[in-house]
Amino acid sequence: MFLFIIKRLVLLVPVFFVVSLVVFLIIHLVPGNPIDNLMRAGSSSAQRVQIAAKYGLDRSLAEQYFVWMSRLMTGDLGTSIIQGRPVGALIARNLPYSLQLGGAALLFSALTGITAGVLAASFHGTRLDDGISGLILLGSTVPSFWLGLLLILVFAVWLGWVPISGARGWTSLILPVIATGVGGIALVARVTRIAMIETARQDFVMLLHAKGLSPLVIQLRHVLRHALVPVVTILALRIGWILGGTVTIEYVFARPGLGSLLIRGLNQRDYPLVQACLLMLAMAVILGTLIGDIVQAAMDPRQREERP
């Protein structure tokens, strides 16, 4: 198991370099530059040159990439050109909000999704199954920002149960978590349902029935346990999405977070900030996949034996 983890970690190194190059090129190749956002009526062209030199924007792209990478290796993410503060500090300030929202949304979609999937699979072919599948289809197609506004209107404006926006206290987290998590519920529920139906058809389940175990115990202790392997993979893949996928929700609910930070940086072409945010999101997806692999390997010995 230990060797398996080490191997997977070593494979991450080349991936990291390729991702960093893509991230760097993406932001430098789009039109626009950060200096225009710093200039006001009255600023002189000498100031423009001064700012460009200060942030190394007058150098070639290759040089800029090299400088960025060498600083990155020492843990320095650079300084935001527009905000004038270390990018590391800005991310550290916003990351907890994203983790809080993303983590809660993941938990919400996992628990609700698995419950819905188990119910649909247990009552396979009945009206309950059709009803849950219908709701799941609806949930996966509704855009989250629209759902967010709808939830605000119903629960915050009409009923007044929760605050409309902001990030003060746990009550302000309820609506954003639901709006973010609904898409995930659909995915998790569908995978759980199909995996459970397939597992239920296997021979060992028939044996369990023959041994006289109650259907409830068979479904929850045996079928669900086997069916959870693909579900865990799906959930791990969503770890990266947790951090970056809540941009529209952060916007609608006026919440701080990595998504808001990235969007603001993009609008102002704040290169160091955008590079760091994109790299973080990309690494979160890669690490999510790694965690998924490790958890899967821990749950299913065949995985770690079959893989190189």
Place this chain on the structure above:
Amino acid sequence: MNRREFLASTSVVTLGLGLVLTSGLPARAADSEAVIVLSSSEAGAPNQDPIRATLLSLASNLIYDRLVEQDDDQSYHPHLAESWETGADGMSWTFKLRQGVTFHDSEPFNAAAVAWWIGKYKGSPNEYMTAAIDRVEIVDDYTVRFVMKRPEPNLIFNLAQQFMGIPSPKSYEASGDSYGVTEAIGTGPYKLESFVVGQETVLVANEDYAWGTDLSENRAAPHIKRLTLREIPDSSTAFLELKTGGVGMLSSVPDEFLPQLQKEKQVGFRNLPGIGVTYLNFNSQSGAFADATMRQATALAIDQSAVLKSVYSGAGREAHQFLISSLAESKVDPQFEIHHDLDKAKKLLDQTGWINGSDGVRTKDNKRLRIKLWTRSETEFRRTAEIVQAQLKVLGMETEIVTFDNTTLRDQLRKGEHELVVSHYDWNNADILDWFYSAKNIPFPNSAMWNDAKSEELHDIAMLQSKNWDERVANFKKYQEYLLSQYAFAPLHEPAQNTAYNKDLLEVPERIRGPQFGQPTIVDMKTVQ
């Protein structure tokens, strides 16, 4: 470690990490006495340091005082400077400072503080504001003299800007680079309690405050004791917060939201004159608009009243020259103002040889009169472009609208491939003409590529040779009149600034003083008992 132990231990670590990370987050109840939503243009202000910042929010307007304050009619009023006088040759400015003023850290405000403060601008992004000052002489404890490198009547405007708030020398030096983020000490009516970039700034009243300006009724400590300034990027969310009383005021309301807000009984409004102008920017160096007659015909074909009515629901005013109407320099000779005259526009195009074709589009030498009309992506600019497109169609000009986000648009303008652009600026000083039309600023910000000898001469006189304010006003008028005579631009609209508040929560003075909503109005505001 077996499988069961591995899963259990990773779950515990993940849960623990989550709890540690989230325990540091603020979880305070909404106990503030008034909440104001900042305008989108102030969103993301990274610090409250007037010297080093390039973007400041309303918070710094309340934490710091300035030597002088500007009113909505662009007149100047004493604040930390009780009076001032300029030498006859414009080479010195003497300020008598107000006595008994203290910073939030109890340090005294005096001539030494002013001398230190002016010196700090050297090498900062805002250096150009004080660039004309050679040195500061301390005459006595409460009198300073600025000795100038050259006459600069515009210094008074600079001194009234938000970037010229005066911080406490002691705290500024002690905090170093973190000044403005964790600490911001001024002499203003509010003290900084907490500040989270992109989220909110919490201010508490400075109970020692006794040096308000004549722009406010209340010269002492503000009535609202605790003020939270929030950033809400989505206008719909901000509107719902105002409606339900989650916030007391929106410091800026987009024009397209006005009709909806006006339906709400509990929402009150205050308008103040705009500080910006929307106009058509011509590329004067290449393409169709290198020809002055073509520019004139296009400018005359635009009916500004249609933009006012259709895009801005009647809010704001028509623009017939380049500057905001509250500036004295905007009062140009009426014969130079640009007004809608379609017949004249058509005749002008006939003269240039562009003849109306069978499909209504003019042609010349078998070439159709087809123009690319660029615009920013915000709703108001896209809709303005559509109106311009419809009006130019009547003239026989076919236009294709191309939309860019603001940052991309700036980059595209540098390439000089544009023809006609819906543009906008926010600036309450006539030197905006220098910014957009002086040859040294080609290709950007002078994206009109305007390069004209007579214009340069008038520019130099206005910018560098005006000895006092009246002379500067007269010189800038002449400069603008010349640009108008050359149809260097086609003015469209001067949007108003709208603020909305919840009448159940706040009492807001009838008239909002100052060029923008800020300190003079907020110190007079009260919460509804």
